[in-house]
Amino acid sequence: MTRDPLVERMRAFGTTIFTEMSALALSTGSINLGQGFPDTDGPAEMLDAVARHGLANQYPPLYGIPALRTAIVGHERRFWGLDRDPDGEVVVTAGATEAVAAAILGLCEPGDEVVCFEPYYDSYAASITLAGAVRRPVTLRPGPDGRYRFDEDELRAAFGPRTRMVLLNSPHNPTGKVFTRAELTLIAELCQENDVYAVTDEVYEHLVFTDAAEPHVPLASLPGMGERTLRISSAGKTFSCTGWKVGWATGPAALVATVARVKQFLTFVNAGPLQPAVAVALGLPDEYFSGFRAGLQARRDRLVGGLTEAGFAVLPSEGTYFVTADITPLGGTDGADFCRGLPARCGVVAVPTQVFYDHQEAGRHLIRFAFCKREEVIDEAAQRLTKLSR
Ligand code: PMP
Ligand code: GLN
Numbered sequence: 001m002t003r004d005p006l007v008e009r010m011r012a013f014g015t016t017i018f019t020e021m022s023a024l025a026l027s028t029g030s031i032n033l034g035q036g037f038p039d040t041d042g043p044a045e046m047l048d049a050v051a052r053h054g055l056a057n058q059y060p061p062l063y064g065i066p067a068l069r070t071a072i073v074g075h076e077r078r079f080w081g082l083d084r085d086p087d088g089e090v091v092v093t094a095g096a097t098e099a100v101a102a103a104i105l106g107l108c109e110p111g112d113e114v115v116c117f118e119p120y121y122d123s124y125a126a127s128i129t130l131a132g133a134v135r136r137p138v139t140l141r142p143g144p145d146g147r148y149r150f151d152e153d154e155l156r157a158a159f160g161p162r163t164r165m166v167l168l169n170s171p172h173n174p175t176g177k178v179f180t181r182a183e184l185t186l187i188a189e190l191c192q193e194n195d196v197y198a199v200t201d202e203v204y205e206h207l208v209f210t211d212a213a214e215p216h217v218p219l220a221s222l223p224g225m226g227e228r229t230l231r232i233s234s235a236g237k238t239f240s241c242t243g244w245k246v247g248w249a250t251g252p253a254a255l256v257a258t259v260a261r262v263k264q265f266l267t268f269v270n271a272g273p274l275q276p277a278v279a280v281a282l283g284l285p286d287e288y289f290s291g292f293r294a295g296l297q298a299r300r301d302r303l304v305g306g307l308t309e310a311g312f313a314v315l316p317s318e319g320t321y322f323v324t325a326d327i328t329p330l331g332g333t334d335g336a337d338f339c340r341g342l343p344a345r346c347g348v349v350a351v352p353t354q355v356f357y358d359h360q361e362a363g364r365h366l367i368r369f370a371f372c373k374r375e376e377v378i379d380e381a382a383q384r385l386t387k388l389s390r
Pocket of ligand 2: 016018019034035036037173
């Protein structure tokens with residue numbers, strides 16, 4: 001039995017870059033600005049609620065407890081003006097990751113095509129492959145002002161007779177791009193012309209900085225899109241609890257039922273003891289959400305200052321936990337080599353973005369840093385990175 005037991009279609013997928021780089025940070029004692037997880041806890045009201053509600057030790061309902069479904073719908077109404085029914089138009093999932101996987105597995109026949117944007121979040125490629133579907137990535141490239149854009153003709157050309165859905169992540173990991181209303185309108189028109197679904201990953205919905213060109217707009221809120229869009233988000237980023245893995249999908253009942261049908265055979269249910277606390281968190285006053293954003297924006301500025309000082313060409317980040325940097329001014333040509341060498345050179349870990357592309361050349365010189373860390377950690381990392389140009 002010397003053969004690799006893994007099914008052939010998964011062999012291209014090794015250990016995720018996040019796992020690899022976090023292990024490298026641990027083994028070298030480096031500061032981990034690779035994997036995006038905060039190093040502080042979420043809001044006290046949410047953490048207290050875990051204790052206050054006691055542990056619910058048995059299965060919650062398949063769609064999630066009513067209090068959480070009501071809170072998800074209320075939060076979407078408050079911030080985005082969306083109007084979903086807590087009974088049937090929302091399902092709680094094991095993080096956004098499971099919602100994305102269940103949506104793809106439930107909607108795509110083998111050979112169906114998924115239009116997405118590269119660099120893409122790594123689980124998208126794996127879920128598309130697990131479904132036997134095919135990804136059609138459209139490349140995001142930095143324009144003259146450093147902001148990432150896509151080419152309209154390239155997007156149009158990505159659609160064809162087998163297109164089943166567009167999978168859109170905005171605010172976008174790893175680039176920090178926030179898709180503009182004009183870009184979203186084009187995507188919406190193409191979804192309608194080609195009669196395909198949209199699945200949106202909006203886990204960074206509250207992390208759009210005040211200097212972004214435009215605010216976040218959920219694709220589901222555009223004319224004609226509510227009936228064909230599954231909107232996915234999660235508690236992990238907004239409430240600094242990435243390990244809780246509480247996510248959700250909202251949309252028309254038929255699309256939500258598709259996610260639930262698949263989910264019941266993946267995990268059935270998840271996070272029973274944590275669901276009441278996420279309901280509390282979603283109901284926090286607006287000041288929580290604006291304070292959270294302001295805190296991250298300040299840390300972004302701190303890290304961008306440090307990276308610039310260290311000699312990187314830093315691209316603008318309008319949102320998320322992340323900023324990308326061009327390694328060319330430091331003599332780098334390959335981000336993967338650069339990131340593997342970085343711990344030994346200066347005790348910092350970052351993530352190469354080329355692994356999130358099919359057309360890897362487009363991202364070979366770019367690496368991603370996470371700034372969801374305490375200020376003293378960012379300052380120490382910035383200090384260490386100055387060694388690169390000395
Ligand atoms: N989508 C994007 C764009 C992400 O950056 C992440 C990582 N947090 C996820 C999905 C996964 O979210 P969750 O941990 O809720 O599964
Ligand atoms: N979303 C996190 C990131 O982009 C990583 C999550 C994971 O490790 N799967 O860094």
